[in-house]
Amino acid sequence: MDRISESAAAVQPAEIIALLKWYQDAGVDEAIGDDPGALGRPRAAAAPAAPVQMVPPPRPVQLEPRPSPRPQAAAVLPGSDAATGDARRIAAGCRTLEELAAALAAFDGCGLKATATQMVFADGNPEADIMIVGEAPGAEEDRLGKPFVGQSGKLLDRMLAATGLDRSTVYISNIVNWRPPGNRQPNAAEIAISLPFIECHIALMRPKILLCAGGTAAAALLATREGITRIHGRWFDRSFPGLPAPVPTMPIYHPAFILRQPGMKRDVWRDLLVLKHRMIELGCAFKRDA
């Protein structure tokens, strides 16, 4: 056994588990190939060096004076203030949901794009009366390219069903369109860059009711510092550029939070009843027998 294989064999299972946990916390939670690569494998013998060709040194080249290049736009760093400015300008130019999706897909100002598998834009019915905005895609959403399709999505579907709703009568998106590594919360810069796009998304969708799923979505869209435990189930009037009237907006508990705190179910149920009253008042489409 060579030295590398010996030390690999000496690694204890607990160390391997600790290493995997470390990778997972850092956002590396998927194997992207079956081949572990060169790790622990003896290196291939180095190819014999090619014979060195002696060539005479190049003659000095006389450079022609060139016209000075046109001034270049400074590179916009993902996450910078300039990227937020770009996001505002680009979002303001989108006239349809298709244009917005294409503009987002082409946008490189959010650093999360580099680590995500794909963009997660929306799911559901763009003609629906109710729009739900969550925080950010998780692992399943990143894999499938749709919001709320993992564990919390399944609970969201059950909450919707209890209110007479399903994905044909709601439209769902997130504040952030790319998965943060390791499912961490999106940071302030990522939210600031994403906000013009989700505001435009809501304005183009023109919902009768907007639900913010979880504290992050509520804080971002309502610009409030009040926690979700204080503001869930309350109505806010949120104005969006291009919409003639403010949209009645209610924060609800995030399904992932409810999964961790099943004791919240009574509050959740109460919020859904408040929602249903408003749905009836505003003539929203839903299944009456639920």
Ligand code: URA
């Ligand atoms: N959590 C969210 O906030 N959004 C998703 O799409 C999935 C989980």
